Amino acid sequence: MTPASLTDLKAPAKLNLFLHVTGRRADGYHLLQSVFVPIDWCDTLHLHLRTDGQITRHDLTATLPPEDLCLKAARLLQQHSGTSLGADVHIDKQVPWGAGLGGGSSDAATVLKGLNTLWGLHWPTERLAELAVQLGADVPFFIHGRPAWVEGVGEQITPIELPQALFDTPVAVLKPPVAIPTPAIFGSENLRRDEKPAIVADFLAAPKQFGCNNLEEPAKAYSQEVVQALEWMQARFGNSRMTGSGSAVFAWVDTLSHQRQPFTPADVGVSDLTQTGPWVGRMCRLIRQA
Structure with a gap:
């Protein structure tokens, strides 16, 4: 039996311990290398089940666009899963936007993971991550939610054990x-x-000072x-x-x-x-x- 609501879901910010631009693809996207790490600066999400298929975010302000990433994430999952269910989304926003902390991407990933449970879909993490790629380069990282070595345009994510x-x-x-x-x-x-x-071994030799x-x-x-x-x-x-x-x-x-x-x-x-x-x-x- 699926729950009627999920409350106090934490959506952490992230830091890039380094971020290198190693090239550029023919389509204009930049090739990156980075280590992403979640930190304990979090937004808090509350999701409530709706049976009418409507998806609504209730905390939108003048500084947040109506078609924000969380709503896009919810509608994308709804479309691809074929569910007739919807949700009310409330976010206690603490992570500042426009900061490079990935707050919006983390919120979107948390919506995907939360609705996966709320709607009783039971999708595996990798399937959610494949969907998350359509929402932005940082969202798949937050689906996995652990320190990672990230390459390509952000889609190549390899878990890394940090000291x-x-x-x-x-x-x-x-x-x-x-x-x-x-x-x-x-x-x-x-x-x-x-x-x-760069290579992982060089980073791990001096993780606080490595790169730029x-x-x-x-x-x-x-x-x-x-x-x-x-x-x-x-x-x-x-x-x-x-x-x-x-x-x-x-x-x-x-x-x-x-x-x-x-x-x-x-x-x-x-x-x-x-x-x-x-x-x-x-x-x-x-x-x-x-």
Whole structure:
């Protein structure tokens, strides 16, 4: 018997521990290499069964398009499964959008997984992941929900065992007010597209320091606030890197004194720039399985 509702479903954000652009296909899509890791900064979803076939999201605001990714995910699963059931979708949105944290993709993946249960479909994970490819490059990763080595245009996902030290080390995440459109990054003249392909062993030899994010330079050219975020985090924690296509920046918090303190944007000196919009900061942990 299937449940009438599923509540408190966690949709975690992710970090790209590195992100290399190794080439470009003839169709214009960029070839990437990255390690994706879910973190404990989450949205919370609530799904309620409908028998009339309607699918409705009840928390949409002026900042979210009516045809958002979650509704697309639900309708795609409904279409491909042939079910006559529907759902009411409620999302407690905590992960900022336009950040490179994958919040929208994670929400969509959580909708697919949740409705798979709510509608009694019992599709295996791989079948859901194949459907998720139609929704965007990051959505299949969130279907699997565990650290992964990602290649191609995001569709080649291989689970990876990370050292325990990474899960033991907090990461500070800082999101500037700017939301960066992904097409602006990949279309930038500042984007390097010829990074040498990496191998897993090299990454695992120094996972906190390995590689770079090739999308940083275009993002810095797009917004001075990304530059400021990188500089402030470097000054505070001794390291900084942008995740995804930005604008969020993260830093490993290796110093015990920093780990014991709460992290807010004011901790890295942004309190005097609040007129540009809200800065969001959080101390996070990597998680093994979403």
